[in-house]
Every structure is written in structure tokens, then in C-alpha cells.
Amino acid sequence: MWSETIDEHRRAVRDSILETAARLAIEHGVPSVTMSQIAEHAGIGRATLYKYFPDVGTILGAWHEQQVGNHLGQLVAAGAAESDASQRLDILLSTYARMLRESRRHHDTDLGALVHHGGSHVVHAEQKLRELMTDSIGAAAAIGAVRADLPAAELASYCLHALDAAVSLSSEEAVHRLLGIIRAGLDPA
């Protein structure tokens, strides 16, 4: 019980450090953020902060990794309650498109940008995202809702690249239209 409480406390402090650092980076730019500022804004001592992280880069890297994990979690969860594989694919496509579009505002939190540049957790996330998309397309193909004459992995790669167009779209309606175009590319002949 006691160790659980300690773990919980440590996790709460860690989360608060990540959140504070990210907020400061988004508000004032990454280069201006210092360990002292993070400690002050998170309401902890500098010595405590250094017990958790050695420098700002490591903190922002950890935050980044957490964000990527959260986004992946949202994508996995998005269609989980839907029993129809075709609807599930639609939900996955639209959730990812909206995520990419959101990312424009805080380009540091951008799953798309993360996926393009970044460390090993990003490569891992990209891999997971490809698997998720490939599985979802495979399931939709199995019920005849998506063309089954091409490898699901190729269709997934097509979807992920085409969805990148969502980053620069100006409206929800345009995202909706993009999803329609992409989905038409998947239609059985």
C-alpha cells in the first residue's frame, strides 16, 4: 500500500513536470525554457526536479513520448465500441484526420510531425499506427467493404499519406470531403 502511494505520488509529480514544461515550451518557445522555470511553475524545488530529469530536452522528450502514447491510445479506443468493421475503419480514419488537423495549432504536439521526425518512440508509434490501420482495413476488406484485391498494408500506407492532407485543411467540411475521397480509393471495384 505504502509503495503504491509513493508510486502514485511520483507519477503525479512527473506528469506535472511534463505538463508544465510543455505549456512553457508552447507559450514561450522551446529554447527559452529553463529547469528553474519548470521547477517554479510546477511548484517543486530545483533539487527535486533534478531527481526526476537531468535537463529540459529529456523532459520535453518524455512529454512527447507521452503525447504520442495518448494519441495512439485514442486511436485504438476510437472504434472499439463499434461492431461493424467498415464503420470502425471510418472512425479510425476520421479520428486520425482530426488529430492531424488539431496538430496544426500546437505543432509540437503533432502526431504527424512526431511520426515524421523523432526518436525511437516515434518509430515505434508509426509502426503501431501502420499495424492499426492495416488491421482495420483488413477487417473491412473481409466483409467486402474495402477492396480485397490489394495488400491491406499498401492500402494502409495510401490512407496514412493521403490523410496527411488534413493538416492544412481549413474546415471540418473539407476534412469530411477528404475522408470521402480516401474512402472512394478503397472501394471494391
Add this chain to the structure above:
Amino acid sequence: MWSETIDEHRRAVRDSILETAARLAIEHGVPSVTMSQIAEHAGIGRATLYKYFPDVGTILGAWHEQQVGNHLGQLVAAGAAESDASQRLDILLSTYARMLRESRRHHDTDLGALVHHGGSHVVHAEQKLRELMTDSIGAAAAIGAVRADLPAAELASYCLHALDAAVSLSSEEAVHRLLGIIRAGLDPA
């Protein structure tokens, strides 16, 4: 006549400098290239080289700009002889897809990478490429070969992003399949 000859000579020297620098950069990596090496391999004196360019970065930037211009020229020329707008669009899509796939080998010459990161000439080239694609789609839509219910610029953005998938494709056949998928997304309802 005399000034024309001088211009031609200057252009030939300049081209040779760009080519030499690019070759050295591709063979040995950008950071290892020096002005002395470029002068030696291009068969000119260092003093002459400095009359053309102040440093290696400027030379590679100029080479880059030339490459982007050449690629754009190839894309413009690709469908020029074809009178059918639908075929012209197919040629544009496939030429660009093959260009992206080629780019994998020399990723420094990559039009795709250039278009994503780079200076003002890259922004300009991206703009030109969008216009070219939008015009080509508009022309195909006008003869009923592409859906006309959506803005051509949105369909062009979809195509350009989806074509990025060509960069990592392993075979010509896979490129052909990707083109089929993308084209299906453009089909009139």
C-alpha cells in the same frame, strides 16, 4: 556574340561546380565536402571558385534549386504531347510517383524531401507543383474523367499527399497499384 560566349562559359563553369559538389556530397556526405575539393575535382582554381560561390552551403543550395527546377520542368513536359486530359493526368501522377521513388536512392536530390524542408525556391516549387496538379485535375474533371463535385485544389492536395506513399514502395508494380488506388479516389460518383 562575345558576351554570349562569356555567358555560356560562365554557365558551363557554374554547372560543373554544382555537379561536382553534388557528386562529392552524395559520395562522401555533405559535411565532408570542402571548397578545395570542389575546385580540384571541377578542374578550376580555388580563386576562380570563390568568384562564383562564397561557400559549400551556397553551392549545394544552388544545386538543389537547379534540381527542383529540372524536376518541375520534367513534370510540366511529361504530359505535354498528350491531348486527352485524363491521360495527361495519369502521366503527371505516374511521373511524379516515379520521381518520388527515385528520390529514395539519393535522398538529397529528393523532390519530396525538398518540398517538405527547404528554402524559398522549394516553397515556390511546391506552389508550382500544386498549380500543375490542380490544373491537370480541373481539365480532367471538365471532360468527366474526374469527379467535378469537389474543388480541384482539394483533389490535388489529396493526390500529392497520397503520392508520397510512393517513396517507400518496393516495386514498380506497387507504384502502379498505388496510382490505381489514387485514381479511384478521383472517380466521378
